[in-house]
Amino acid sequence: MHVLVNAAMSVDGKLATYRREQLRISGDADFARVDRRRAEADAVVVGVGTVLADDPSLLRFDRERRSEIETTGVPARVVADSQGRTPLDAALFSGDAPIYLLTSEATPPERRDAFRDAGAQVIVAGTDRVDLTDAFDTLEHEGIERLLVEGGGELIFSCFEANLVDELSVYIGSLIIGGRDAPTLADGNGFLGSFPELTLRRVERLDDGVVLRWRVENEG
Ligand SMILES: NC(=O)C1=CN([C@@H]2O[C@H](COP(=O)(O)OP(=O)(O)OC[C@H]3O[C@@H](n4cnc5c(N)ncnc54)[C@H](O)[C@@H]3O)[C@@H](O)[C@H]2O)C=CC1
């Protein structure tokens, strides 16, 4: 499976304000670029923190680009949600793109059933927290070969920690958000001693910002 992480951040590395409210960092050209990346993906994944903050539908993608690359169907939507906190009336449950809910054994069976009734395929991986390596393996068995990770900071950190990321692209908008509690590109516990190794592949000016793209030099 190929995993691309994409996010938009402020100059000071924040994904949103300290209130975790939805914020438009990208301009129109960057949203169009994200729509192309979604069109090229088999699935788009976000963490439940993003679902609770933004209530995204993840249905927006560049249909022309998708038919250009001869891909049928629409990109699936995936949520990493260890404890089953995704609201059953979340926008993700609307529309007809497939939905996968990645969860752990910490989510009670009746809650898992409620997600199934709402139309999601439930993948249980991990005891207290979603084991992303296992969950992504299962997605691969389901035919998902290109996965786009859109955030937020907790999920992105975990993907790097588990050595699952192949590429990273970041739009840096010309604004400062500030706030020690505002989500950043990679939150989690942080790395010590050994850090993911990145090779810068591309720099592009877009809207009033810049898009940077790195290849991730994974171990092993
Ligand atoms: N500017 C941008 O491009 C984006 C901004 N955001 C912003 O990010 C914020 C949400 O980010 P976060 O609070 O960091 O939440 P998040 O979206 O990263 O979700 C974290 C949650 O995912 C669940 N999870 C399940 N398995 C996990 C694992 N193995 N590792 C980590 N998390 C796992 C946990 O319940 C955890 O609390 C919102 O304010 C949203 O607006 C989100 C996406 C993109």
Ligand SMILES: Nc1nc(O)c(N)c(N[C@@H]2O[C@H](COP(=O)(O)O)[C@@H](O)[C@H]2O)n1
């Ligand atoms: N690329 C990008 N730029 C921004 O400025 C953003 N705020 C985000 N947020 C992400 O987009 C999701 C919304 O998706 P839909 O429009 O509902 O399809 C949101 O949940 C974040 O993942 N991204």
